[in-house]
C-alpha cells in the first residue's frame with residue numbers, strides 16, 4: 001500500500017519538463033509547480049525534524065548522557081533547511097544559491113541589512129557555545145536580570161527570574177555585557193549582614209550566630225560559614241556572614257532562613273539588634289551595693305588563686321580594690337615576649353595560652369584557666385616578659401600592679417618563696433635546656449632576685 005502511495009505521489013515531485021505546458025496553459029503550470037514545491041517543503045520540514053530528533057534525542061543522548069544544547073539543534077536545522085532550499089531552487093529553477101547571492105549585490109545588501117540582528121545573535125550564540133561561560137541550570141546576572149538559565153538558543157538565552165518570570169536576553173546583548181555566573185556545581189557564597197548592640201560581646205554574638213546557621217537547610221557544612229565584624233557602626237556593631245550554598249538557585253529562601261535563625265538565636269541568648277537610637281548616658285556614681293558586690297567577686301577570685309591563699313580577708317580586699325579588670329577578644333595578645341612588664345594578671349573568666357616562638361611559629365607551652373596567674377616573672381624579677389600570653393577565648397583578666405604587690409610582700413614576705421618556686425618551675429618548662437638545670441638552684445636565685453627587686457630584707 002505504501003508503494004502504491006509512493007507511485008501516486010512521486011510523479012508530482014518531478015520537475016516540470018514540459019515546455020509546452022508552460023506556454024499552453026501557464027496558469028495550470030504554475031499551480032502544479034507551486035504544489036510540488038510546497039510538497040517538497042513539507043517533506044523537508046518533517047524530514048529535518050525527524051533527523052534532528054534521531055541525532056540529538058537518541059544518538060547524542062545515548063553517547064553523551066545529557067540533552068543536546070538547543071543552539072546546536074537550531075544550527076543543524078538552519079543548515080539543513082538552507083541546503084534543501086538550495087537543492088529545490090537548483091532542481092526546479094536551475095538556480096544556484098551561491099550564484100544568486102554573489103550575482104546580485106543588491107540582494108546581498110538587502111539580506112545583510114535585514115538579517116543584521118539575526119546574524120549577530122547567531123554568531124554571538126556560536127561564540128557563547130564555544131566559550132561556554134554558563135550552562136543550563138546556572139544562575140546568571142546580565143544587566144538588571146538575575147535568574148536560572150533554562151536554555152540557550154541560536155537567538156537568545158532564556159532566564160527564569162526569582163519572581164518566576166521568563167526573560168529572553170539576546171545572545172548579542174550577552175556578548176556585549178558583563179555577565180556574573182554562579183555555576184550550578186560550584187561552591188557559591190552569599191553575604192548576609194546584621195548588627196548587634198555595642199553592649200553585646202562580639203565573641204558571644206559570633207558564636208551564637210555560627211551555631212544558629214550551622215544546621216540551616218541548603219547551607220554547606222564545608223567550607224563552614226563564618227561570621228566577622230564588618231564595621232563599628234553608628235548604632236551598633238555591624239557583622240557579616242559568609243556562607244556557601246548547596247543549591248545557589250535557592251539563595252533567597254536560604255538567606256531568609258538564616259535571618260530567621262539569627263532572630264531566634266538572639267532572642268534565646270539575650271542579645272539585641274541595634275536600631276537607630278541615641279543613648280544618653282548620665283554619669284552616676286556606682287551604687288554602693290553594686291561596688292561591694294563587685295569587690296566581693298574579685299576578692300573571691302583572688303582568694304581562690306593559689307599564691308594569694310595565705311592572705312587574710314583585709315589584704316585580699318585591698319588587693320581586689322587595687323586590681324583592674326580587662327577583657328580580651330579570642331586570639332588577642334595580652335603579653336608580648338620581650339616587653340617590659342610591671343604588673344601581673346589573674347585569669348577571672350576564660351583561658352589563655354602561654355606561647356613561645358618555635359622557628360617562627362608560636363608553640364603553646366601551657367594553658368592557664370580561671371584562678372591561674374601569669375606575668376609574675378617580669379614583675380618580680382625585673383626581666384623582660386619571657387613568653388607571649390594569648391587569650392584562647394574571650395577572657396577577662398585582673399591586672400595587679402607593682403605597688404599593690406609590694407604592699408602584699410611587705411606584710412607577707414614568705415610569699416616570695418612560693419612565687420620563687422612557681423617561677424623556677426615555669427622557667428624550666430620554658431627552656432628545653434632548663435630541664436637539666438638544678439631546679440632548686442634556679443629557685444634560690446629567683447627568690448634572691450625577687451627580694452632585691454622589691455627591696456625586701
Ligand code: CMP
Nearest residue numbers: 366374375376377378385386387426429
Ligand atoms: P612573664 O615572663 O612576666 O610573661 C610571660 C608569662 O608567661 C610569664 O611571666 C609566666 O607568668 C608565664 N609563663 C611562662 N612560662 C610558663 C610555663 N611554662 N607555664 C606557665 N606559665 C608560664
